[in-house]
Amino acid sequence: MVFFLTDPYANERSYMEKCAHDQIAFHSDERCDYKCFEKNCEAEMFIKTCPDVSIAAVDVTDNSGLELAKSIRKKFRSAFLILIADSSISPQKYLTPSVMAGGLILRPLSKASVDEVFSESFTSYFNAFYEDEQNDFLIKSREGRILVSYDRINYFESANKRIFLNADGESYFFYDTIDNLAQTLPEGFIRCHRSFIVNSQKVKKVCLSENILYLQNNDIVPMSRGYKANLKERFG
Known part of the structure; x- marks a missing residue:
């Protein structure tokens, strides 16, 4: 802090x-x-x-x-x-x-x-x-503690041994694994790729044929085959 x-x-x-x-x-x-x-x-x-x-x-x-x-x-x-x-x-x-x-x-x-x-x-x-902390995601780093409201989060991405959090034009990173994150996030967050977890409230369109998700802020998140069935069931 x-x-x-x-x-x-x-x-x-x-x-x-x-x-x-x-x-x-x-x-x-x-x-x-x-x-x-x-x-x-x-x-x-x-x-x-x-x-x-x-x-x-x-x-x-x-x-x-x-x-x-x-x-x-x-x-x-x-x-x-x-x-x-x-x-x-x-x-x-x-x-x-x-x-x-x-x-x-x-x-x-x-x-x-x-x-x-x-x-x-x-x-x-x-x-x-x-x-x-009950309604926000807590990021701990050497710089201190940052709370990011779950409502603001678009997605999490795993890259270069770090997790990147994308939230309304802002980006934060911290050290964790995507597998561990998937177990600890609230129900509204869905694994859509081996490297991505998306906030279901931010999804605008699911395109199964192209293996991508369109978000409300116009970001595009990839979707892998292993998670298609779950996403199809979730979004109909």
């Missing part, structure tokens, strides 16, 4: 990073990367290449910080956002659907206020995270 922080004041950054470290260690044994930035422009560059942000604390006292918060929300829909603000900015600017903050810290900051907001925010995040 990744904890992301922007704050122009070194003493605040240092304490919030420590507080985040303590909270994550308390709630989880997962490895976490801590990315802390003084300038929003540096943070923006990181966001463009970062594959995942789990929890972010963002200073929104100027427009660049507010735009950064919106960028995080747009790219990382499940990220938990904590905003840092003061009386110079109207709450109407940051308490919006395009930001959807889960926590708020107002300046002047105190250790007590940071502790309180971080404790509530991290507890809320991890409670939601582990509850959502």
